[in-house]
Amino acid sequence: MSVLSSPHFHDEKVAYAYVEARIWPQGPVCPHCGGVDRIGLMGGKSTRVGLYKCYQCRKPFTVKIGTIFEDSKVPLRIWLQAMFLIAGSKKGISSNQLHRTLGVTLKTAWFMSHRIREAMRDGSPDMFGGNGGRVEVDETYIGYNPRVQKKPGKGGSAHKLRVVALIDRDSGAARSMPANSLVRDEVAQIVRANIAKEAKLTTDESRLYSAVGKEYASHDWTTHGRGEYVRGDVTTNTVEGFFSIFKRGMRGIYQHCHENHLHRYLAEFDFRYSNRVALGYNDADRADILLSGIVGKRLTYQTTRGAVA
Template sequence: MTTNFKSLLQVLDFFKEEKTCIDYLAQQRWGATPSCPHCGNVSAYTTNRGYKCKAKECGKKFTVITGTTFENTKISLRLWFAAMYLCTAHKKGISSLQLSRDLNITQKTAWFLLHRIREMLAINNSEPLTGTVEVDETYVGGKKINKHKSVRAKLKDGTGYVNKTPIVAMLQRDGNIVTVVSPIANGETIKPFIYKHVAPGSTVITDGFGAYKGLDKTYTHEVVNHHQNEYVSEKGFHTNTIEGFWSQLKRGIIGIYHQVSPKHLHRYAHEFGYKYNTRKQLDTFRFSETVKLCNKKRLTYAQLIK
């Protein structure tokens, strides 16, 4: 089943009926042969409500949405697909208020939908980044002076980084990016992320932040001293590529979402990281690839607000 959507109207025109959505999801998830989500067996009976596993030790019934983000959903797959298209096609994202107006659903439902879609977009790189890799951190959170008096009383005094949440990112030149929300920005928390996601022997470019000291034991470590107004080193190294990613993330938070809590920040980072990694792909390809990511990515409302 091939699709070539160029607008939301084409998405809604194609997915007019729920059966079309179910058939499309089945093809994206399994291909030609249904696979039992309980035991992994690729042989199943067709029932009037879905499938039943042929394996004697299993024999469980399942549908196309069992074991996916859509499991137990009360929202039609047609609305799900429309929301997924909008979320992944908009470069700076879409707010829950805007999505609720576009799809004629409540803001609470739209908020829950978007977070479940972001959970699907979590970057799970099986292969480490190689070659030339830029590493940087940024801080998300409003200025203390702009917060309510009751909130300011509970916050610490300090520089602009205090009371903000750090995000660490590793970006391979002409490749993918990996983002991690860290509880604090120091060498003990940042370097394990780098060791996990960047292959030894790679060229790692950072700024002069002290947390990156010691990386030269594992990598070719090049430093760009931003505090000395150096943005391209004498050897030609820079972190301008990853700074461009930060600008997209910050523009999305400031312009679209306005305020992001530390509790959910990692999902917003997943969203922008996924769109960066698929930046050279058409919207229709990004949509179909997003549908394939639904397996084993369930997020309940209780988990979300816990």
């Protein structure tokens, strides 16, 4: 039977129960006062699905309050379908495809996609390489910045968007972020903020890392200019493999990304890479992990409407 035949993708009551079981594993929690006692499920023919009332603060609520679903008119079962499709598509799925598949407007599909990407954002304070393992770091350019150049150029990198990515070899997790400018000080700040001092820093021969590399247990690099890509366990092939997936998705699926949204697209590719099949996760696992990130990450249309991706 197809995974998409599961009841929570088709029945609204089951969809609410599915989300509640993962957001409230110990039972309903009032998002207004934080109460857990004296909460009742409201009934009646005119009562909407999943509506509770807290008899401590006297306010009604659903599991959607305080999440990426808040104030959305899209049925929760459609949200779950969208989350499964985005979490399970290795290189992403376009808003046009979601619009056709889910039967929502293109504008709604685009906004849903960004809300789901917001839920994919990690925000974890954990440092990579905390157990003394290797952490690969590399940088790349993609797309173009319309503030610098009105139309895409054929050569050079001055007009492109800049990205720095890190891969923790031990956990297999990826963490990438936009960089305003690939200069030594900015890259050093990114490295210091995300990699523990006991880690083995691994890069290519770029001079961006020569100074900050001295702050770590070791700094090893390969010299691509001489055709050296692997030396023992010293290589940046893993992070370059991540960039390969990212660029294929951005060029082949999304085709264009405004700089205002780049951090959310990066979060999407980080999420799927950090929860990939090679680490023991399947599509359903990723969708469930994604659900655990929906709380406290509400994104309004006013935040996104300034730029079109």
